[in-house]
Amino acid sequence: xxxxxxxxxxxxxxxxxxxxxxxxxxxxxxxxxxxxxxxxxxxxxxxxxxxxxxxxxxxxxxxxxxxxxxxxxxxxxxxxxxxxxxxxxxxxxxxxxxxxxxxxxxxxxxxxxxxxxxxxxxxxxxxxxxxxxxxxxxxxxxxxxxxxxxxxxxxxxxxxxxxxxxxxxxxxxxxxxxxxxxxxxxxxxxxxxxxxxxxxxxxxxxxxxxxxxxxxxxxxxxxxxxxxxxxxxxxxxxxxxxxxxxxxxxxxxxxxxxxxxxxxxxxxxxxxxxxxxxxxxxxxxxxxxxxxxxxxxxxxxxxxxxxxxxxxxxxxxxxxxxxxxxxxxxxxxxxxxxx
Amino acid sequence: xxxxxxxxxxxxxxxxxxxxxxxxxxxxxxxxxxxxxxxxxxxxxxxxxxxxxxxxxxxxxxxxxxxxxxxxxxxxxxxxxxxxxxxxxxxxxxxxxxxxxxxxxxxxxxxxxxxxxxxxxxxxxxxxxxxxxxxxxxxxxxxxxxxxxxxxxxxxxxxxxxxxxxxxxxxxxxxxxxxxxxxxxxxxxxxxxxxxxxxxxxxxxxxxxxxxxxxxxxxxxxxxxxxxxxxxxxxxxxxxxxxxxxxxxxxxxxxxxxxxxxxxxxxxxxxxxxxxxxxxxxxxxxxxxxxxxxxxxxxxxxxxxxxxxxxxxxxxxxxxxxxxxxxxxxxxxxxxxxx
Numbered sequence: 001x002x003x004x005x006x007x008x009x010x011x012x013x014x015x016x017x018x019x020x021x022x023x024x025x026x027x028x029x030x031x032x033x034x035x036x037x038x039x040x041x042x043x044x045x046x047x048x049x050x051x052x053x054x055x056x057x058x059x060x061x062x063x064x065x066x067x068x069x070x071x072x073x074x075x076x077x078x079x080x081x082x083x084x085x086x087x088x089x090x091x092x093x094x095x096x097x098x099x100x101x102x103x104x105x106x107x108x109x110x111x112x113x114x115x116x117x118x119x120x121x122x123x124x125x126x127x128x129x130x131x132x133x134x135x136x137x138x139x140x141x142x143x144x145x146x147x148x149x150x151x152x153x154x155x156x157x158x159x160x161x162x163x164x165x166x167x168x169x170x171x172x173x174x175x176x177x178x179x180x181x182x183x184x185x186x187x188x189x190x191x192x193x194x195x196x197x198x199x200x201x202x203x204x205x206x207x208x209x210x211x212x213x214x215x216x217x218x219x220x221x222x223x224x225x226x227x228x229x230x231x232x233x234x235x236x237x238x239x240x241x242x243x244x245x246x247x248x249x250x251x252x253x254x255x256x257x258x259x260x261x262x263x264x265x266x267x268x269x270x271x272x273x274x275x276x277x278x279x280x281x282x283x284x285x286x287x288x289x290x291x292x293x294x295x296x297x298x299x300x301x302x303x304x305x306x307x308x309x310x311x312x313x314x315x316x317x318x319x320x321x322x323x324x325x326x327x328x329x330x331x332x333x334x335x336x337x338x339x
Numbered sequence: 340x341x342x343x344x345x346x347x348x349x350x351x352x353x354x355x356x357x358x359x360x361x362x363x364x365x366x367x368x369x370x371x372x373x374x375x376x377x378x379x380x381x382x383x384x385x386x387x388x389x390x391x392x393x394x395x396x397x398x399x400x401x402x403x404x405x406x407x408x409x410x411x412x413x414x415x416x417x418x419x420x421x422x423x424x425x426x427x428x429x430x431x432x433x434x435x436x437x438x439x440x441x442x443x444x445x446x447x448x449x450x451x452x453x454x455x456x457x458x459x460x461x462x463x464x465x466x467x468x469x470x471x472x473x474x475x476x477x478x479x480x481x482x483x484x485x486x487x488x489x490x491x492x493x494x495x496x497x498x499x500x501x502x503x504x505x506x507x508x509x510x511x512x513x514x515x516x517x518x519x520x521x522x523x524x525x526x527x528x529x530x531x532x533x534x535x536x537x538x539x540x541x542x543x544x545x546x547x548x549x550x551x552x553x554x555x556x557x558x559x560x561x562x563x564x565x566x567x568x569x570x571x572x573x574x575x576x577x578x579x580x581x582x583x584x585x586x587x588x589x590x591x592x593x594x595x596x597x598x599x600x601x602x603x604x605x606x607x608x609x610x611x612x613x614x615x616x617x618x619x620x621x622x623x624x625x626x627x628x629x630x631x632x633x634x635x636x637x638x639x640x641x642x643x644x645x646x647x648x649x650x651x652x653x654x655x656x657x658x659x660x661x662x663x664x665x666x667x668x669x670x671x672x673x674x675x676x677x678x
Contacts, residue, residue: 154644156495156592158497160499160540160581178521182517182518182521194622195622195626195627199582199583199584199626200583200586200624200625200626201499201581201588201624201625202624203588203622203638204638211640211641212601212640212641221643234643234644235644236642236643236645236647236649238590238638238649238651240590242499242582243538243581243582243583244540244582245538247539249540249542249579251579283541283543284542285535285539285541285542286539286540287534287535287538288534298542299542299551299577300551301551302550302551304552304560305493305573305574305575308575310575310577312542
């Protein structure tokens with residue numbers, strides 16, 4: 001342990017005013033992350049405003065390269081383009097980047113980490129660590145205990161994703177549309193989502209690719225394979241946006257290599273850190289998981305036509321799906337003596 | 340054609356004040372169903388109120404056996420127990436029952452009919468015809484054109500079901516909870532659904548069976564097999580309730596017997612009566628289908644790991660999922676000279 005670990009670390013948060021950034025500040029404080037200095041940063045547009053941390057108001061500075069001088073950990077919870085430009089500036093200054101954008105995730109030199117699942121990948125880091133997509137995290141958290149017990153062959157899933165997965169603009173779009181419905185007024189045309197989201201569901205997250213799959217569906221496939229180190233795993237997915245503020249859900253049919261009895265699957269899930277496995281009859285919902293760090297898994301049952309298992313999984317996309325996972329990565333780096 | 344077809348038929352609607360019943364009255368009028376006399380009926384609790392039909396107010400009478408004297412068609416859009424008791428009374432009086440409840444659906448002597456799919460099953464009717472579950476109808480409408488083109492092996496699906504699938508109490512529960520959220524008040528505890536539904540999704544429709552599948556999931560499996568006359572078809576399903584007033588959605592991965600190119604699948608869907616097939620980029624949503632009689636199918640794409648096809652399907656659960664399908668059954672009975 002360096003002396004720094006006593007005094008604490010210099011931590012910067014890029015995108016401190018966003019949906020994930022503000023939860024990141026909360027999580028750093030809640031978990032008593034050892035901070036000597038905290039620098040909330042944002043694009044020029046948001047700089048100058050202030051954010052709350054540990055009961056104090058901190059002014060948000062512009063995220064420019066000099067702001068990373070002497071930083072230990074820089075969390076990026078902003079646009080991909082900001083990560084792309086600025087992450088190398090952090091590394092050049094000796095800091096470690098933990099990036100929530102999709103920019104670096106599929107880079108072979110960048111570990112993509114969910115600490116409960118593949119913490120060892122951190123050992124090879126070169127300064128940038130990527131935090132997976134918010135949907136991927138609940139996904140691999142649920143798959144890993146099943147894989148360890150019985151191997152993994154294929155997954156067919158439909159996700160039901162909260163609007164805050166699209167950040168504050170997503171939350172605002174739902175709010176404005178719900179208000180208009182309440183008042184009996186026409187809502188302004190949708191901007192963040194492809195169709196109105198209040199009182200509706202929209203079968204598209206991100207944009208469509210040429211193969212008919214969305215960006216979100218492609219990410220979920222690629223990232224799951226990379227994190228689990230199963231490059232050929234069959235992951236068939238449809239991602240749907242639902243009018244829920246926070247909490248991503250996934251309905252999953254999982255084919256394990258060896259048939260796994262339901263009771264054994266529930267035990268494997270319950271024994272895994274960060275998972276709460278509920279018996280049938282207790283229903284995990286987005287509202288129930290909002291504000292929690294665990295992934296809740298329920299409705300585990302044997303498929304009627306195969307050896308597969310159906311299950312239903314929810315996680316708070318802003319916490320375990322983003323901020324908490326990012327902070328856990330930093331904690332794990334310290335624990336491993338990598339900083 | 341009997342002389343009756345000139346003057347029109349004596350039609351009764353049991354459950355005329357309910358969510359489906361009121362749409363049934365609309366649909367009968369819109370489609371100019373040949374009606375000589377219309378009798379809106381309901382349980383004792385709702386009798387005495389009035390309903391609108393073709394611009395006139397009609398008093399709702401108690402659904403008792405004598406109310407079925409001389410009826411030609413009696414639509415049941417009420418509780419299963421009412422159908423169970425009263426449907427035989429209609430048949431005994433020479434009328435034809437078209438039942439929206441689940442009571443008679445799996446009875447071997449009762450045709451379970453979606454006219455576009457299996458109208459010929461009507462030829463063997465013995466007075467009672469069952470209308471499938473609202474989710475099943477969109478499901479089999481989507482599967483049948485694919486089956487005719489390429490055979491059908493298996494389906495894995497997750498449904499996202501509107502609250503009006505649980506009738507007026509479901510609509511009211513969503514409304515009351517949304518109002519409470521808007522006003523910042525705590526909502527009363529959920530009664531119709533297993534958890535709060537406003538700003539949430541609930542992975543349970545109906546009650547859980549011992550095998551871990553819900554009643555809704557069991558119905559969808561059994562009814563799909565019966566309608567398609569494929570008793571061994573693998574249909575793996577999770578049914579989820581979403582905070583949408585009207586419009587059931589299903590995310591479906593379909594394995595056909597012969598691999599079906601996407602363009603051919605879209606053509607088969609587009610050619611099928613009652614389906615609107617949209618190309619990728621045009622998104623079918625519950626809000627877009629509400630008030631329409633067609634089933635909208637979109638996001639048709641080739642699975643990346645099998646010869647299967649992913650697609651997304653929506654239908655208005657009160658119209659094609661219930662009222663419209665029931666009226667179409669009556670029209671088909673007349674067309675076939677069965678009345």
